[in-house]
Amino acid sequence: MAFHVNDAEFDAIFGRVKDGHLPFGGAPGTFDDGEINHWNGGRGVYFKSSDGRILELMTVPL
Numbered sequence: 001m002a003f004h005v006n007d008a009e010f011d012a013i014f015g016r017v018k019d020g021h022l023p024f025g026g027a028p029g030t031f032d033d034g035e036i037n038h039w040n041g042g043r044g045v046y047f048k049s050s051d052g053r054i055l056e057l058m059t060v061p062l
Helices: 007-019
Strands: 002-004 044-048 054-058
Touching (some): 007 044, 007 054
Antiparallel strands (some): 044 054
16 A cells, blocks of 8 residues: 655654664665665655555655
8 A cells, every 4th residue: 555645744753763673775666675675756665564464655756
């Protein structure tokens, strides 16, 4: 699931991901490299929810 969010929403959600010690990554195949991407001038991150779903946050849609 992908979510297009504004910068404030990204910061809030990503903060909860980090506070929850969830692995995250900057690309669809890397959920644990600890990076975010900056594609198309925005920010994006991939992580798995507690129930195993793959989630993506992006500030600029592809």
